[in-house]
Amino acid sequence: MHITMTLILQHADVLVTMDAQRREIADGALVANGPAVEWVGPTAELPEQYRRLADEGRAEVIDMRGHVVMPGLVNTHHHMYQSLTRAVPAAQDAELFGWLTNLYMLWSHLTPEMIRVSTQTAMAELMLSGCTTTSDHLYLYPNGSRLDDSIDAARQIGMRFHAARGSMSVGRSQGGLPPDVVVETEAAILRDSQRLVEQYHDASRHAMLRVVLAPCSPFSVSRDLMRESAKMARHYGVSLHTHLAENDNDIAYSREKFGMTPAQYAEDLGWVGHDVWHAHCVKLDEEGVALFARTGTGVAHCPCSNMRLASGIAPIRRMRDAGVPVGLGVDGSASNDGAHMLGEARQAMLLQRVGYGPAAMSAREALEIATLGGAKVLNRDDIGALAPGMSADIVAFDMSGVGYAGAGHDPVAALVFCTPGNVSMSVINGRVVIRDGHLLTADLPNVLSDHRRLARTLFERAQAAGA
Numbered sequence: 209m210h211i212t213m214t215l216i217l218q219h220a221d222v223l224v225t226m227d228a229q230r231r232e233i234a235d236g237a238l239v240a241n242g243p244a245v246e247w248v249g250p251t252a253e254l255p256e257q258y259r260r261l262a263d264e265g266r267a268e269v270i271d272m273r274g275h276v277v278m279p280g281l282v283n284t285h286h287h288m289y290q291s292l293t294r295a296v297p298a299a300q301d302a303e304l305f306g307w308l309t310n311l312y313m314l315w316s317h318l319t320p321e322m323i324r325v326s327t328q329t330a331m332a333e334l335m336l337s338g339c340t341t342t343s344d345h346l347y348l349y350p351n352g353s354r355l356d357d358s359i360d361a362a363r364q365i366g367m368r369f370h371a372a373r374g375s376m377s378v379g380r381s382q383g384g385l386p387p388d389v390v391v392e393t394e395a396a397i398l399r400d401s402q403r404l405v406e407q408y409h410d411a412s413r414h415a416m417l418r419v420v421l422a423p424c425s426p427f428s429v430s431r432d433l434m435r436e437s438a439k440m441a442r443h444y445g446v447s448l449h450t451h452l453a454e455n456d457n458d459i460a461y462s463r464e465k466f467g468m469t470p471a472q473y474a475e476d477l478g479w480v481g482h483d484v485w486h487a488h489c490v491k492l493d494e495e496g497v498a499l500f501a502r503t504g505t506g507v508a509h510c511p512c513s514n515m516r517l518a519s520g521i522a523p524i525r526r527m528r529d530a531g532v533p534v535g536l537g538v539d540g541s542a543s544n545d546g547a548h549m550l551g552e553a554r555q556a557m558l559l560q561r562v563g564y565g566p567a568a569m570s571a572r573e574a575l576e577i578a579t580l581g582g583a584k585v586l587n588r589d590d591i592g593a594l595a596p597g598m599s600a601d602i603v604a605f606d607m608s609g610v611g612y613a614g615a616g617h618d619p620v621a622a623l624v625f626c627t628p629g630n631v632s633m634s635v636i637n638g639r640v641v642i643r644d645g646h647l648l649t650a651d652l653p654n655v656l657s658d659h660r661r662l663a664r665t666l667f668e669r670a671q672a673a674g675a
Contacts, residue, residue, distance in 0.1 A: 213268050214261055215240040215600070215638060218251045220272035221607065222619050226279050226579050226593040230572075232620060236277060240600035243414040243637045248594055268640075274608050275632060276619050278575070279594050280340025280368075280601035281549040282582025285449075285487040285508035285537025288330035288344045288358065289315070289323055292663040294545045304517050305457050308385060311542060316350050316390050317669040320357045322662045327361035329659045330547055332652055334538070335642060336630045339549040340368055340601035341582070341591055343537075345449060345487070347374025347424040348390045355404055359417065366641050366649040368415075368601065370586055371408070372422035372449050373401050375437075377429050383465070385427045394433045397423075398440065405444045413590050414599045416637060422449040426473060427461050434477045441483065447587050448479060449508075452486035455519040459491050471496025480505045485585045487537060490514050490522045497523070501530040506585035509577070511555040512546065513539035521563035524556065528573075535582035550605075551628035553578040571624035600638040603631045606645075 216239050223236020225248055237251040239258050247255060261267035290311075293299075299310040327344065334342055346355055355373050362369035378384030379391040401421050409419040421437045423429040434450075441448045453459060453470040462470045471492060474480055480499060485506030492500070492507075500507065509524055527534055536556060538547045553574040560568035583592030590599045607619050611629050615622035623629075634642035641649050 214246075214258070214266065215635065215640070216254070216258055216262055216267050216269045217272050217277060217602065217604070218254065218269065220275055220277040220604070222276050223248065223594070224276065224278035224575070224620055225595060226576065227595040236272075238277065238594060238602065240602070240635065240638050243600055245594055245596055245598050245600050247596060270633070272604055275604040275606055276623060277602060277604045279579045279592055279598075280603050280634065280636065281338045281553070281578045282535060282586065282592060283334055283339050283342040283538055283549055284485060284506070284535035284582050284585045285510055285539055286330065286334075286342060286344045286547065287346070287540030287542070288327045289318060289346060290540035290542035291326045291330045291333075291547070292318075292322060292659070292666050293542045296542065296667075299542065302517075303457065304455050304519060305385060307517055307543065312386050312390055313673075314666065314670040315348055316387070317666055317673065318348070318353055319351050320353050322666060323353045323357035324361045325655060325658045325662055327358045328365055328650055328655050330541060331362060331365045331367045332647055332650060332655065333547040334549060335365070335367060335634055335636075335647065336645075337548040337550050337628070338603045338605070338631050338634070340603065340634060340636045341370070341586070342367060343370035343372055343420065343449070343586065345372040345374045345422050345424075347376055347422065347428075349392065350390065354400075359408060362417065364650065366636055366639060368591070368599075368636055370418045370420050370447070371404070372420040373404050374422045374424050375401075375429060375433065376424045377433050378427075391428070394430065394436070397433065398436055401437065401440060405440075405446055409444065409446055411445060414637060418446065420447045420449050425451040425458075426466070426470060427458070431466075431477060434479060438478045446483075448484045450479065450486060452489055453491040453496065454488040455490060455517070469493060469496065471499050474505075475499055482506075482533075483587055485533070485535070487539070488514065488519065488522065489527075490520045492523070492527070497527055497530050497532060500527070500532045504533060506533040506535060508537035508585060509534050509556060510537040510539035510544070510552075511559045512552060513537075513543040515555070515559065516543055516545070521559055524560055524577075525564050525568045533581065533584040534577055535585035536578045548628055549578060550623060554624050554628055557624055571621035574624050575620070600635055602635040604633040605629055606632040
């Protein structure tokens with residue numbers, strides 16, 4: 209849905225463009241028309257034609273005094289259904305494999321309604337935190353659940369969405385990690401993947417919905433499925449996504465089962481290139497970093513989840529210096545237990561500093577990874593910056609609250625250094641979706657009431673079944 213009325217934002221304290229010059233414009237203004245940005249610059253230089261539209265009441269004019277305005281943040285890795293299973297006691301203190309083993313059976317009781325409502329909840333949380341584009345990796349489909357349930361939720365709430373058709377085909381009886389009850393046959397996976405791409409994928413500029421093929425991980429799918437998915441993705445021109453090199457157990461599994469490192473495995477299967485991105489890559493070795501840099505293969509960096517599961521500190525500084533495209537991901541709401549994109553940018557900066565020293569990442573670099581980095585990882589050149597012709601995905605943070613008190617020396621850096629706040633305004637594809645901190649596209653109290661009920665139901669059903 210596009211708004212026909214021109215949107216004019218003016219008098220922003222700072223307008224962060226992320227354009228080629230990385231301009232930060234004091235007393236900045238921006239004009240959006242339909243889905244795209246038309247003009248960016250100082251308010252004093254706003255062209256006459258736009259002033260006239262404003263005077264004649266033919267444009268929506270929003271005063272941004274006291275705000276930092278910037279491109280919407282891009283989330284490159286998430287599992288939205290997991291917002292139903294936060295802080296589950298059995299999974300609180302486990303590493304990745306133990307954590308998964310404790311949750312798989314619980315997730316086997318998911319329903320289509322749970323997928324839809326958890327997606328809406330997760331998207332609302334992301335949008336309020338400054339995120340305007342997200343991917344979601346849904347890799348299990350119990351009880352008639354389909355990726356279509358997530359897609360419906362995204363359409364309702366108005367978020368730009370890369371829907372990743374995840375899959376698991378190698379159950380425990382075949383030497384995989386997941387129980388057999390949550391895996392699918394490879395023929396069914398490929399059939400549904402094809403249906404989804406043909407039905408939903410939009411390759412056009414400013415597309416609100418793209419489909420991604422995303423077998424879950426080396427320890428839950430076969431080589432064949434990885435190869436066939438890559439073949440299909442390239443036939444249709446869609447991106448590929450999976451988990452890779454997440455922790456030491458992941459590396460050990462790859463060496464034992466395949467006789468190679470995760471990066472070698474990815475290369476062997478054709479899972480490298482600008483149309484591929486891998487989540488985590490905490491344990492990506494030097495050879496892997498060089499391979500990803502050489503091929504333009506992207507990484508979704510998930511610092512909160514990597515800390516929560518004690519997976520380690522991903523070598524993001526090394527990756528960036530080598531030229532690897534890096535974006536941010538909040539990861540699943542059951543391994544982060546939050547979905548705050550600005551908070552994720554802060555953690556990315558702090559974690560690199562803990563691992564590699566105070567100069568390992570600046571606040572501005574963290575914001576760049578969260579915007580332009582994510583755009584590149586998702587293989588898009590129409591989001592992540594505010595410049596003429598780019599998508600009108602714009603967020604504004606009110607700097608007058610107590611969290612930013614005393615930080616007026618550098619408001620842009622303050623967004624990352626200070627306690628992460630929520631947005632006061634968000635525009636996606638030219639449409640105002642959050643105004644004065646309130647989400648306009650969903651009745652959030654009602655959604656949350658449904659979400660609480662469904663989270664309870666899910667837990668009770670699993671308990672009754674002995675999960």
